[in-house]
Amino acid sequence: xxxxxxxxxxxxxxxxxxxxxxxxxxxxxxxxxxxxxxxxxxxxxxxxxxxxxxxxxxxxxxxxxxxxxxxxxxxxxxxxxxxxxxxxxxxxxxxxxxxxxxxxxxxxxxxxxxxxxxxxxxxxxxxxxxxxxxxxxxxxxxxxxxxxxxxxxxxxxxxxxxxxxxxxxxxxxxxxxxxxxxxxxxxxxxxxxxxxxxxxxxxxxxxxxxxxxxxxxxxxxxxxxxxxxxxxxxxxxxxxxxxxxxxxxxxxxxxxxxxxxxxxxxxxxxxxxxxxxxxxxxxxxxxxxxxxxxxxxxxxxxxxxxxxxxxxxxxxxxxxxxxxxxxxxxxxxxxxxxxxxxxxxxxxxxxxxxxxxxxxxxxxxxxxxxxxxxxxxxxxxxxxxxxxxxxxxxxxxxxxxxxxxxxxxxxxxxxxxxxxxxxxxxxxxxxxxxxxxxxxxxxxxxxxxxxxxxxxxxxxxxxxxxxxxxxxxxxxxxxxxxxxxxxxxxxxxxxxxxxxxxxxxxxxxxxxxxxxxxxxxxxxxxxxxxxxxxxxxxxxxxxxxxxxxxxxxxxxxxxxxxxxxxxxxxxxxxxxxxxxxxxxxxxxxxxxxxxxx
RNA sequence: GGGGGAGUAGCUCAAUUGGUUAGAGUGCCACCCUGUCACGGUGGAUGUUGCGGGUUCAAGUCCCGUCUCUCUCGCCA
Numbered sequence: 001x002x003x004x005x006x007x008x009x010x011x012x013x014x015x016x017x018x019x020x021x022x023x024x025x026x027x028x029x030x031x032x033x034x035x036x037x038x039x040x041x042x043x044x045x046x047x048x049x050x051x052x053x054x055x056x057x058x059x060x061x062x063x064x065x066x067x068x069x070x071x072x073x074x075x076x077x078x079x080x081x082x083x084x085x086x087x088x089x090x091x092x093x094x095x096x097x098x099x100x101x102x103x104x105x106x107x108x109x110x111x112x113x114x115x116x117x118x119x120x121x122x123x124x125x126x127x128x129x130x131x132x133x134x135x136x137x138x139x140x141x142x143x144x145x146x147x148x149x150x151x152x153x154x155x156x157x158x159x160x161x162x163x164x165x166x167x168x169x170x171x172x173x174x175x176x177x178x179x180x181x182x183x184x185x186x187x188x189x190x191x192x193x194x195x196x197x198x199x200x201x202x203x204x205x206x207x208x209x210x211x212x213x214x215x216x217x218x219x220x221x222x223x224x225x226x227x228x229x230x231x232x233x234x235x236x237x238x239x240x241x242x243x244x245x246x247x248x249x250x251x252x253x254x255x256x257x258x259x260x261x262x263x264x265x266x267x268x269x270x271x272x273x274x275x276x277x278x279x280x281x282x283x284x285x286x287x288x289x290x291x292x293x294x295x296x297x298x299x300x301x302x303x304x305x306x307x308x309x310x311x312x313x314x315x316x317x318x319x320x321x322x323x324x325x326x327x328x329x330x331x332x333x334x335x336x337x338x339x340x341x342x343x344x345x346x347x348x349x350x351x352x353x354x355x356x357x358x359x360x361x362x363x364x365x366x367x368x369x370x371x372x373x374x375x376x377x378x379x380x381x382x383x384x385x386x387x388x389x390x391x392x393x394x395x396x397x398x399x400x401x402x403x404x405x406x407x408x409x410x411x412x413x414x415x416x417x418x419x420x421x422x423x424x425x426x427x428x429x430x431x432x433x434x435x436x437x438x439x440x441x442x443x444x445x446x447x448x449x450x451x452x453x454x455x456x457x458x459x460x461x462x463x464x465x466x467x468x469x470x471x472x473x474x475x476x477x478x479x480x481x482x483x484x485x486x487x488x489x490x491x492x493x494x495x496x497x498x499x500x501x502x503x504x505x506x507x508x509x510x511x512x513x514x515x516x517x518x519x520x521x522x523x524x525x526x527x528x529x530x531x532x533x534x535x536x537x538x539x540x541x542x543x544x545x546x547x548x549x550x551x552x553x554x555x556x557x558x559x560x561x562x563x564x565x566x567x568x569x570x571x572x573x574x575x576x577x578x579x580x581x582x583x584x585x586x587x588x589x590x591x592x593x594x595x596x597x
Numbered sequence: 598g599g600g601g602g603a604g605u606a607g608c609u610c611a612a613u614u615g616g617u618u619a620g621a622g623u624g625c626c627a628c629c630c631u632g633u634c635a636c637g638g639u640g641g642a643u644g645u646u647g648c649g650g651g652u653u654c655a656a657g658u659c660c661c662g663u664c665u666c667u668c669u670c671g672c673c674a
Binding site: 035036047108111194195558 | 607
């Protein structure tokens with residue numbers, strides 16, 4: 001028997017018991033005549049007291065932290081002045097009578113008992129050590145609990161969980177695939193799924209009605225703070241005979257349940273606000289606005305039309321826009337604050353950024369001398385300006401203004417401390433456009449997902465300007481993080497051919513690329529739709545972690561490498577031969593194509 | 598692929614305009630200490646300043662190249 005109790009469960013009522021504990025040496029405090037050891041396991045910490053005269057201690061030459069040991073001893077009550085209120089087991093301690101070394105530790109590459117800010121590459125290489133730390137350990141347990149709660153909630157609603165293939169076909173649209181060469185079929189490749197999109201739709205065609213899966217997804221794209229490269233998990237959901245509102249209801253209920261049970265921040269109960277995509281872009285310059293931030297862009301183009309400030313007047317004249325962002329109570333800020341904000345806007349593509357400050361004694365601004373009293377007062381009124389506020393102005397073509405505003409708004413909100421850190425703010429972004437114009441080629445392309453149902457159906461496709469057609473496509477956003485995107489699917493073959501035709505694909509191409517799906521839809525497909533919230537991002541928000549790697553047990557680094565397992569790695573020539581693969585490296589690479597057999 | 602930041606002891610960082618033997622904290626090793634819980638005290642060991650080249654009497658510091666990490670834009674049906 002390795003233990004009679006764990007390190008987190010002994011209390012005052014256990015005093016007098018003879019116990020056996022096993023765990024990691026968390027810390028050692030050697031006082032010469034008495035030695036204290038904090039013994040740690042998954043469940044907690046217990047203090048072990050050792051008399052250095054004991055023979056088992058004499059036989060030992062090292063007490064290195066993070067070694068795994070077993071202690072026998074008696075549970076004794078701590079005297080009142082030595083109770084440690086910070087420990088759940090702080091009212092007792094173990095007087096050791098014997099011990100055994102179960103797994104000795106060498107010198108550690110970084111500390112476990114305290115955070116020594118070790119660099120992430122080191123932490124990833126020794127992930128098993130890092131995972132012993134309280135914070136990370138708790139994050140991973142939280143993730144486990146969230147996932148089991150999701151399963152319970154979805155199952156209770158009548159959803160069934162399915163498994164879909166991991167080795168599947170390369171999909172022609174979307175992100176880069178991870179490819180797996182086929183041994184039996186020379187020259188052919190499997191792909192890891194970017195999402196189980198087609199499978200879940202086919203399950204609806206098969207009549208399963210309500211599907212979910214905690215689904216691994218694989219995309220060969222570059223990393224971000226909120227995007228782990230390579231692989232991630234999503235709660236993949238699909239439902240038959242539903243409209244957008246039915247999906248929203250399920251997901252709002254699930255989110256409210258999970259965020260109430262596991263989140264530590266307040267949030268307004270569902271229904272969550274819905275913002276059309278175009279409105280979100282116009283106001284926030286983003287399709288994932290952080291609604292904790294009160295800043296937004298206000299259109300003031302008409303006020304500047306024909307004014308004496310030529311830069312703005314000519315922008316409006318040539319079809320551009322002028323948008324204002326109201327920065328509350330910044331009149332007291334030094335000049336440098338305004339200069340730095342302008343510099344920030346310029347780094348994000350702005351030609352410049354004008355501003356007007358309403359101080360107690362009139363307006364302060366580099367541009368106010370070009371403006372009439374009517375314009376200035378009009379700006380004050382349109383912008384809802386109070387004394388002490390300032391307006392920042394961005395003037396350019398609409399798309400660029402949105403991009404710059406999308407960068408300036410979060411930065412300004414952060415600098416001014418306008419973002420409430422103790423709150424979750426959810427919203428749906430709805431009415432995504434079906435098509436957009438490729439900026440380089442000028443051609444009409446699908447803007448998000450070719451499988452979404454266009455609003456207005458075939459009639460809209462046949463009669464409306466392509467760029468004006470909206471899709472039943474939606475995202476759910478929390479605190480500026482896109483949690484999920486989903487859509488009501490296009491399940492009508494004729495409608496699909498027509499949508500693809502608008503995007504420049506003729507019938508034969510569609511049949512070749514999406515033949516499986518189309519032929520399924522030709523044999524009786526129910527209207528259906530779904531959504532796929534990212535599990536990692538949900539846990540990231542619940543754990544209040546700014547970095548997604550902190551909620552994944554064994555994440556890739558930013559270069560999509562596993563520093564602990566050494567993946568990706570070279571393979572033997574024999575393996576390559578079996579797969580009919582010959583490796584041709586780029587000139588710069590130094591490593592050989594394959595190690596010797 | 599582009600842009601910003603970083604690279605000095607196992608780890609976190611310092612080192613004035615280029616100027617003595619590159620320091621501190623932490624960890625590690627040894628010793629002292631019977632009530633600590635980030636224990637305390639004394640002493641000690643530990644450096645290719647990422648790598649390569651250049652300028653200079655002299656380079657951690659300046660210049661060029663290169664590599665790595667990180668954040669970000671592109672990318673993410």
